[in-house]
Amino acid sequence: MTKKVLVTEKLAQAGLDRLAEKGLQVDVKLKMSTDELIEAIPDYDALVVRSATHVTREVIAAASKLRIIARAGVGVDNVDVEAATEAGIIVCNAPTSNIVSAAEQTMCLMLACARNTAQANASMHAGEWSRGKFCGSELYEKTLAIFGLGRIGGLVAERARAFGMHLVGYDPYCSPERAEQLGVALYDNMEELLPLADFITVHLPKTDETIGMFGPEQYAAMKDGVILVNVARGGIYNVDSLADFLAAGKIGAAGIDVFEDEPCTQSPLHEFPNAILTPHLGAYTYEAQRRAGVQIADYIAAGLEGSVVPTALNMAPVPPEVMDAVGPYVPACQMMGSMLAQLGGEVPKRLSLTASGKAAPADATILMAGTLQGLLSYKNLATVVTPVNAEAVARRHGIRVDTGAHASAGAYSSSVTVVADGREIGCTLSGEDQHVRLISLLGYKVDIAPGPQALIFQYEDRPGRVGTIGSILGDAGINITTMQIVNDPEAGQAIVYMNIEGELDDSVLAKLRENLEDLKNLWYVKL
Numbered sequence: 100m101t102k103k104v105l106v107t108e109k110l111a112q113a114g115l116d117r118l119a120e121k122g123l124q125v126d127v128k129l130k131m132s133t134d135e136l137i138e139a140i141p142d143y144d145a146l147v148v149r150s151a152t153h154v155t156r157e158v159i160a161a162a163s164k165l166r167i168i169a170r171a172g173v174g175v176d177n178v179d180v181e182a183a184t185e186a187g188i189i190v191c192n193a194p195t196s197n198i199v200s201a202a203e204q205t206m207c208l209m210l211a212c213a214r215n216t217a218q219a220n221a222s223m224h225a226g227e228w229s230r231g232k233f234c235g236s237e238l239y240e241k242t243l244a245i246f247g248l249g250r251i252g253g254l255v256a257e258r259a260r261a262f263g264m265h266l267v268g269y270d271p272y273c274s275p276e277r278a279e280q281l282g283v284a285l286y287d288n289m290e291e292l293l294p295l296a297d298f299i300t301v302h303l304p305k306t307d308e309t310i311g312m313f314g315p316e317q318y319a320a321m322k323d324g325v326i327l328v329n330v331a332r333g334g335i336y337n338v339d340s341l342a343d344f345l346a347a348g349k350i351g352a353a354g355i356d357v358f359e360d361e362p363c364t365q366s367p368l369h370e371f372p373n374a375i376l377t378p379h380l381g382a383y384t385y386e387a388q389r390r391a392g393v394q395i396a397d398y399i400a401a402g403l404e405g406s407v408v409p410t411a412l413n414m415a416p417v418p419p420e421v422m423d424a425v426g427p428y429v430p431a432c433q434m435m436g437s438m439l440a441q442l443g444g445e446v447p448k449r450l451s452l453t454a455s456g457k458a459a460p461a462d463a464t465i466l467m468a469g470t471l472q473g474l475l476s477y478k479n480l481a482t483v484v485t486p487v488n489a490e491a492v493a494r495r496h497g498i499r500v501d502t503g504a505h506a507s508a509g510a511y512s513s514s515v516t517v518v519a520d521g522r523e524i525g526c527t528l529s530g531e532d533q534h535v536r537l538i539s540l541l542g543y544k545v546d547i548a549p550g551p552q553a554l555i556f557q558y559e560d561r562p563g564r565v566g567t568i569g570s571i572l573g574d575a576g577i578n579i580t581t582m583q584i585v586n587d588p589e590a591g592q593a594i595v596y597m598n599i600e601g602e603l604d605d606s607v608l609a610k611l612r613e614n615l616e617d618l619k620n621l622w623y624v625k626l
């Protein structure tokens with residue numbers, strides 16, 4: 100069935116096109132209220148948001164099919180990542196898509212504040228030619244304090260260096276080596292740094308630590324006439340007291356792109372001409388929008404296929420070379436999980452997975468998640484099992500899971516074997532298309548490409564059995580497309596695996612059971 104993606108905020112056309120190219124149905128519904136989102140979300144497999152949609156715990160609770168939430172940008176403070184993780188929903192972003200745009204917007208606001216650009220423009224539009232009141236200051240040889248030396252802070256440092264600025268910074272999580280590379284003198288407490296700066300810019304995530312990080316005490320400690328910029332998140336500067344310090348002339352100007360409550364049409368800053376305000380434009384460039392759209396479209400497709408999403412925030416990153424080796428095994432593991440569910444009765448107490456050969460360096464969490472997904476979905480016990488919640492789901496269902504690796508896969512270049520309470524299935528991938536082939540089944544060596552429907556017989560090996568099966572199926576209009584018989588002479592047992600076509604009903608299964616003496620097991624498996 101076609102997977103559905105809900106896009107609740109404006110996404111670049113290139114991103115929408117990419118989602119469609121991936122065979123996904125895309126519905127763009129802008130400006131939804133939280134209630135409308137809660138009503139709509141059960142229909143969707145993926146959700147794309149930017150910063151305005153609040154993906155709350157309530158939204159996530161209603162999202163019964165949702166596998167992935169993609170933030171077309173950097174900050175995910177509008178998504179309840181903890182609730183998503185508990186629900187097995189991948190949360191990812193496009194962390195490098197808009198960082199250049201955000202860094203350039205920072206430089207733009209610094210320059211606009213330093214040179215009174217917005218005020219001069221307004222004066223010109225009012226028909227004036229007034230120069231005296233718009234005398235500005237240079238960035239050259241001024242000190243810029245950067246709070247947060249991550250991706251955007253780093254790009255701002257590079258750009259500010261080109262302007263000949265002296266750089267100081269505060270970021271307790273930044274290594275001295277990185278600071279040195281960026282040409283930033285790193286301080287380990289902000290009090291020491293505040294009096295040094297002519298300009299201050301913040302490039303911090305919105306967290307409990309950073310909200311309200313700048314208030315009256317910090318403003319008072321700053322240099323007279325300091326220029327403040329915020330292209331990160333509203334609330335990092337306390338805006339009420341910022342307005343007081345602007346009014347007093349202690350703060351020379353402020354360039355503010357982000358607000359605590361957006362959209363923001365009124366704030367204590369709105370009355371100050373030297374507060375240069377922009378409506379969250381940091382990432383709003385054609386280039387960044389395009390990058391964010393295309394990147395998250397690729398991540399959504401990967402997440403919905405069960406592959407690893409490189410920018411997932413709630414699962415361990417998997418290096419691309421490991422992903423190349425194991426990614427194609429994810430659907431194979433889902434298939435094996437589903438088959439194990441159909442071969443066994445109860446949910447297994449123990450599930451072991453071994454990746455061998457080239458699949459051995461795998462992050463087995465991905466493969467185990469795929470297996471659990473197949474197993475539990477078949478039993479209708481969980482629709483959403485991803486690497487994000489695989490272990491938690493297994494624990495919840497009382498399944499002990501373990502994974503192992505073997506350097507050699509014997510005759511194959513790679514293989515994965517799964518054992519559920521003693522029932523074992525192994526598979527490999529073959530050919531350029533990486534088709535799944537079963538290589539072991541319940542202890543028998545097989546070599547078969549599983550189709551959508553199969554009959555598996557286990558019985559005492561005696562002549563004439565296959566003839567009986569063939570005529571019962573033939574009478575019922577069931578076509579056998581491939582078949583393999585493997586016997587175990589020591590045990591006197593044989594296993595027969597048949598891919599079949601046609602509608603098989605219970606009466607045919609009953610007839611097979613009646614007519615095959617010493618039948619140990621007969622399974623009708625749908626994959």
Ligand SMILES: NC(=O)C1=CN([C@@H]2O[C@H](COP(=O)(O)OP(=O)(O)OC[C@H]3O[C@@H](n4cnc5c(N)ncnc54)[C@H](O)[C@@H]3O)[C@@H](O)[C@H]2O)C=CC1
Pocket residue numbers: 172173174175194197198201246247248249250251252269270271272273302303304305306308309330331332356357379380381382383
């Ligand atoms: N205005 C806009 O349109 C945009 C805004 N943003 C915002 O910019 C923020 C920064 O983005 P990136 O640089 O890509 O993030 P990043 O994760 O690369 O960097 C954040 C830095 O902040 C540091 N940090 C965290 N807590 C801190 C604390 N309490 N004190 C000092 N440093 C701390 C981290 O160590 C890290 O180096 C994002 O979280 C996002 O909210 C991002 C893109 C566009």
Ligand SMILES: O=C(O)CCC(=O)C(=O)O
Pocket residue numbers: 149150171172173174175197379381382383
């Ligand atoms: O999507 C947007 O325009 C907001 C960008 C932003 O704030 C972010 O990426 O964190």
